[in-house]
C-alpha cells in the first residue's frame with residue numbers, strides 16, 4: 129500500500145551501526161536503555177499520536193540505503209539516527225534526498241560537544257530538522273515533531 133493509501137501514516141525509524149549495543153556499553157554517553165526499550169516506547173508514543181512505525185537497525189550502509197528506498201514506497205516520514213554514517217555517508221544522504229516527506233535526524237548525544245568530526249553531518253543536508261543531546265527522549269520528541277509535520281501538511 130502506498131503512503132497516501134495508508135489509513136495510518138507509517139514512519140520509518142532507522143538506526144545505524146552499533147546502536148544495537150545501546151544499554152550494554154558506554155551508558156555514560158548513550159544511556160541505559162536498550163534499543164528494544166526505545167522501540168517499545170516509540171511504538172507506544174506512535175500509537176498515541178495516530179502513527180505506525182517501522183523500526184529498524186543495521187550495521188550496514190547499503191542496508192540503510194535499501195530501507196530508505198523502501199520508505200519511498202509506503203513511508204510518510206523518516207526518523208533516522210545514522211550513527212557514525214552521519215559523518216561519512218554520501219550514499220545515505222543521496223537516498224534521503226529522494227524521499228519527499230519529512231526527515232528528522234536524531235542523535236542521542238550532543239554531537240557538537242564531542243570530537244570535532246562529529247560536528248559535521250552529511251545527513252543534515254536532507255533533514256527537515258535535527259534533534260540531538262537529549263538521549264532516548266529524543267526518539268519520542270522526534271515522533272511528536274513528525275506528527276506535527278504530517279498534520280501541518282494534511
Ligand code: CA2
Pocket residue numbers: 145146147148149150151152153154158209210211212213214234235236237238239246
Ligand atoms: O549520539 C548519537 O546518537 C550518535 O549518532 C551515536 C553514534 C556516533 O557515531 C554519532 O557521532 C552520534 C555512535 C553509536 C554507537 O552506539 C553505541 C552504543 C552503545 C555502545 C557503544 C556504541
